[in-house]
Amino acid sequence: xxxxxSDHYDVVVAGAGPAGAQCARDVARRGYDxxxxxxxxxxxxxxxxxxxTGGTFPAMLSGFGIPDDVVMNFTDNVVLEAPNxxxxxxxxxxxLDFAAFKRFLVRDGRDAGAxxxxxxxxxxxxxxxxxxIGVQYGGGNAVRGDIVVDATGPAAALAKKLGVSALExxxxxxAVEYEMEGVELAADGYxxxxxxxxxxxDHDIAPGGYSxxxxxxxxxxxxxxxxxxxxxxxxxxxxxMRIDDYLERWLDTDPRLTNAEHIDxxxxxxxxxxxxxxxxxxxxxxxxxxxxxxxxxxxxxxIHGCMESGRAAAITADHCFIASERDxxxxxxxxxDESWHTRVAPQARxxxxxxxxxxxxxxxxxxxxxxxxxxxxxxxxxxxxxxxxRALSKLFxxxxxxxxxxxxxxxRA
Numbered sequence: 001x002x003x004x005x006s007d008h009y010d011v012v013v014a015g016a017g018p019a020g021a022q023c024a025r026d027v028a029r030r031g032y033d034x035x036x037x038x039x040x041x042x043x044x045x046x047x048x049x050x051x052x053t054g055g056t057f058p059a060m061l062s063g064f065g066i067p068d069d070v071v072m073n074f075t076d077n078v079v080l081e082a083p084n085x086x087x088x089x090x091x092x093x094x095x096l097d098f099a100a101f102k103r104f105l106v107r108d109g110r111d112a113g114a115x116x117x118x119x120x121x122x123x124x125x126x127x128x129x130x131x132x133i134g135v136q137y138g139g140g141n142a143v144r145g146d147i148v149v150d151a152t153g154p155a156a157a158l159a160k161k162l163g164v165s166a167l168e169x170x171x172x173x174x175a176v177e178y179e180m181e182g183v184e185l186a187a188d189g190y191x192x193x194x195x196x197x198x199x200x201x202d203h204d205i206a207p208g209g210y211s212x213x214x215x216x217x218x219x220x221x222x223x224x225x226x227x228x229x230x231x232x233x234x235x236x237x238x239x240x241m242r243i244d245d246y247l248e249r250w251l252d253t254d255p256r257l258t259n260a261e262h263i264d265x266x267x268x269x270x271x272x273x274x275x276x277x278x279x280x281x282x283x284x285x286x287x288x289x290x291x292x293x294x295x296x297x298x299x300x301x302x303i304h305g306c307m308e309s310g311r312a313a314a315i316t317a318d319h320c321f322i323a324s325e326r327d328x329x330x331x332x333x334x335x336x337d338e339s340w341h342t343r344v345a346p347q348a349r350x351x352x353x354x355x356x357x358x359x360x361x362x363x364x365x366x367x368x369x370x371x372x373x374x375x376x377x378x379x380x381x382x383x384x385x386x387x388x389x390r391a392l393s394k395l396f397x398x399x400x401x402x403x404x405x406x407x408x409x410x411x412r413a
Contacts, residue, residue, distance in 0.1 A: 009033045012145030014122040019289025020151025021105035022310030028112035035115040042118035046102045051270025054096035055197050060304040070100040072216040079191045081200035082366035086191045087373045095214045125158050131283045147317050153290040166278025177224025179266030184256040201366040205250045208232030232360045281333040286313045312339040
C-alpha cells in the first residue's frame with residue numbers, strides 16, 4: 001500500500017533521538033515504509049534535544065557504522081575519581097559531537113528510504129477497539145502504522161497513555177553540562193585527563209550523583225554533573241542550591257576548571273530515568289531508548305543502549321512482517337522484551353542495585369571503593385562492569401550490609 005497515498009506506514013516512529021533514528025534506519029534498510037515524527041524544527045535540530053555528553057565506546061561506533069567525522073575526540077582512558085583518590089583504566093572510547101551524530105542518523109536513514117517529518121509533535125495514540133493503530137499530532141492530524149514505536153524519551157508521550165511506561169519522578173536524573181576551553185588537563189594531584197573520560201563521585205559536587213570531565217581535544221572538554229533528587233540527594237544537598245549552583249561551585253573550586261571559560265552557546269541540559277523498565281511493548285507497539293529507559297545505571301552511558309534498543313525493535317518488526325500473515329500482536333512483539341533484557345540491558349537489576357549502592361554511599365566509602373578498584377585485575381574489572389555478582393562481591397565490605405539490605409528492599413518495591 002502506498003504510504004503517501006494513504007498516510008499509512010509499516011512503522012511509525014515518534015522521536016528522532018538515537019533510538020528512534022536507528023530504528024527507522026534499520027527498518028528502512030529492510031525495505032519497509034517508515035516515517036519518523038520529530039517535534040523540533042529541522043533547521044535547528046537538535047537544538048532542544050542536544051543533551052548527551054556523547055561519551056561512548058568502539059563497539060557502538062563499529063556496530064552501527066558511525067563515521068569518524070561526528071567524533072570530537074578519541075579517548076584512551078576512563079578515570080574514576082573520589083574526593084581523595086582516583087583510578088585510571090585503559091579503555092578506548094570516543095566523545096561524540098552529539099548534534100552532528102543525530103543529524104548523521106537522520107541523513108543516513110533518509111538515504112535508506114526513511115521519511116522524516118519535523119515540527120510534528122506527537123500528542124497521543126490513535127486507538128481503534130482499544131489498540132493503537134497510529135498517532136495523533138498537531139491540530140488533530142493523524143498517521144497510521146502497523147507498528148508504532150515510542151522514542152520520545154522521558155516524556156513517553158505514547159507509552160504513558162497506553163499504560164506501558166512506569167517512569168517514576170523519584171528515579172529521574174537531571175543533568176547540566178558546559179563545553180569549555182582553557183581546561184587544565186594535567187593539574188597537580190589529579191589524574192592526567194588528556195584523551196580521557198572522567199567520572200567523579202563526590203557528594204560535595206554532585207549530591208547523590210556524579211560529575212564528569214570528558215576531553216574533547218586541545219584544552220577543551222565537556223564538564224557537567226547530574227543527580228537524582230532522591231533520599232541520597234536530600235541527605236547530602238546544600239539548602240537552596242540548584243543544579244546550576246553546584247556546577248558553578250565546582251568550576252570555582254577545582255584547579256582544573258578555575259581558568260576555563262564556557263564556549264558560547266554550548267550548554268546542554270537533559271534528564272533520564274535510572275530504574276528498571278515497566279512494560280516494553282503491547283499490541284502494535286514498542287517503546288525504545290530513554291522512554292523505557294536504556295541508560296546504563298552504573299556508568300550513565302546511554303547512547304549504546306538506545307541504539308541497541310532501536311535495532312532490537314527493528315528486528316522485531318521484521319519478524320512480524322515476514323510471516324505469511326502480518327502478526328503485530330503483543331505476544332509476537334514480546335520478542336522485543338526478551339531482546340531488551342538479554343542484549344540491550346543485560347544484568348539490569350544487578351547493575352541498578354550497584355548504582356544505588358554507589359550513589360548512596362559516603363564520600364569516605366568512595367575513596368575506599370576507588371582503592372579497591374586499583375587492587376582488582378583487569379579480568380575481574382571487566383566482569384564487574386558487566387554485572388557479574390562474584391566480581392562485584394570483591395567491591396563490597398561487611399560494613400556495606402545495612403545499605404545493601406536497604407537498597408534490595410527499594411529494588412523489590
